[in-house]
Amino acid sequence: MSDLDTFRTETRQWLEANCPPAMRTPPGEGEIVMSGSRMRFQSEDQRIWFERMRDKGWFAPDWPVEYGGGGLDGASTHVLETELSRLKCRPPQVNLGIWMIGPVLLEFGTPGQKQHFLPPTARGEMGWCQGFSEPNAGSDLASLKTAARIEGEEFVVTGSKIWTSGAQDADYMYALVRTATGGTKQQGISMVLIDMRAPGITVRPIDLISGKSHFCQVFFDDVRVPVTNLVGPLNEGWNVAKRLLQHERRAMSKFAELNMPGPNLVAVTQKFQGDAQGRIISPVLRDKVAALDMEAHVQRLTQQRIVEMAKARKDVFNVSATMKYQAAETEKKSMETMVAALGWQGLTWEDAGVAMDAREATKQWLASKALSIAGGSSEVQLNIIAKRVLGLPE
Ligand SMILES: Cc1cc2nc3c(=O)[nH]c(=O)nc-3n(C[C@H](O)[C@H](O)[C@H](O)COP(=O)(O)OP(=O)(O)OC[C@H]3O[C@@H](n4cnc5c(N)ncnc54)[C@H](O)[C@@H]3O)c2cc1C
Incomplete structure (x- = not known):
């Protein structure tokens, strides 16, 4: 053996x-x-x-x-x-610390950073959030403006990050900040590790239409960060960020593995638009539900294949951009069909007469809107597919 x-x-x-x-x-x-x-x-x-x-x-x-x-x-x-x-x-x-910043620290971190940050993260005692997006820098991330000037042995950070998942509970943020201007917009960016309890940080949760929120806007008002928390070279954080985004793509497929249960298109449609035996009455709706169910099944199988490829350390960049786009769009179409099948019960979850599964389905429909934005919007995925998969010109 x-x-x-x-x-x-x-x-x-x-x-x-x-x-x-x-x-x-x-x-x-x-x-x-x-x-x-x-x-x-x-x-x-x-x-x-x-x-x-x-x-x-x-x-x-x-x-x-x-x-x-x-x-x-x-x-x-x-x-x-x-x-x-x-x-x-x-x-x-x-923990984003284990999936994303940890591998980056193993590659770019100083011995002191590895010793300080990795063991508590690996034990699950230090939680992390990602401070990349800003109110005017999402798809065009390199336009970020949150600034960090050096004063003695510290950076002084001013600005704001938005859509920061889990910021209210995180211990640290890995953030991209502007440390120099001039040159291309990718130049002059640095990655720093910010203690979320440092004076000058305000975290404001953002309410979502689905009723629950793990999103925040984070404000930095002269927040002091030791210069020893710089990851990689000063002003060259863009390369570090690109490596982190590679780890993020792998992490996104891990999320897909979590296999969360939730209201199911077929079951909900059968319940709200079915006959006494639970068969969907309208032939048009039946065809639509069957087609979407098959599409989702094919995607689950393909997703599983991508996960296995990633585990085997194969390059999954192109195929995962295609799947990210396709899966988000199919899920949104399924949710539209599901909420339409609910009739009036798909319009509110506050009315006492609305069934519990209808409430959950309506919330899931609203939450599905985020799928074509998080981790890179659908339009940006199409740009990637055009350039990197199909080889089309700029
Ligand atoms: C669930 C969720 C979790 C998130 N978590 C985090 C997090 O933890 N940390 C973090 O930093 N960020 C996070 N984000 C933010 C996310 O990365 C950004 O929302 C995303 O990159 C899009 O940026 P934006 O919202 O600024 O939209 P914009 O970039 O302003 O885009 C607006 C619209 O323009 C389109 N568009 C933009 N550029 C192009 C182009 N070149 N060609 C064609 N169309 C274009 C977009 O597709 C979109 O429809 C999260 C977002 C979501 C939804």
Whole structure:
């Protein structure tokens, strides 16, 4: 038996013995543990699963042991991920620090930064948010204006970031700031790590039309950040940011793996537009629902293939831009059809007469609007597909 086979057998046995059965079901709404110092568990099983995986170093299985990781090589990490998905284990926690800034610090960080930031992140004690977008810099990220001037041993940061997911609970933000002007807009950008408890930071949650919000606008009013928190060279943060965005694309496919349950197009349409046997009465609606259901099924299979390709360290950039566009558009069409099938119950969730699943479906329809914006808008994905996949001229 090879070492890898032995590792597979031992890992399978360990997971069977240590992953509580309740943690082998898809997480419900609000059941994902976002790790960090303000983390909350909703059940004893969540806590047990979190602590057992933390103690193995398996939140970050391929990070070196000295930084709190599992010290696994690529092949063993792949085995672990395969065994976790075979058993349908929930992720014990989610943290942008582990998925995005951690790998960037391993590559670009100073020894001091690695020692200070990586171990608490790998243990789930330090939560992170991403400070890239600004009110006038989203798709055109390099137009960002949040400024950082150097005073002695500190940066002094002024400006604002927007659409910052999870900023209200995060301990640190990895942020892009402008440290020089002149030259191209990509020049003069630097990446810094900002303590979210530093004086001068104001975090304001933004209400969404779907009724729940993990979004914030963050304001910086002369916020002091040690110069030792600069990641990579001064004024050359754009290259660091591009590497981080590569890790973000991989993380987006991990989100797809979370397999959240929710109102289902077929079930909702059968309930609200079906006959006594639950068959959809209108042939036009029936055809539409069947076509969308097949499209979604094909996408799930393709998504799974991309996840496997990414795990095998294959280049998934082109195919994931295509899938990101296609999946967002199909999901939005499905949600439109679902909410139309609800009739008047799709117009409000405040009326006491509205069924519980109709309320959830309506919220999901509103939340689906974000899919073609988050992680790069659909139009920007089409630009990428035109240039990088189809090879069309600028
Ligand atoms: C759920 C969600 C989570 C997010 N989390 C974060 C986060 O944690 N941190 C963070 O920094 N940001 C986050 N964002 C912000 C996200 O990255 C931006 O919203 C996104 O990049 C689009 O930028 P924008 O909103 O400024 O829109 P704009 O860039 O202003 O775009 C407006 C419209 O113009 C179109 N457009 C823009 N440029 C082009 C072009 N060249 N060609 C054709 N059409 C174009 C866009 O497609 C869009 O329809 C999040 C967004 C969402 C929805």
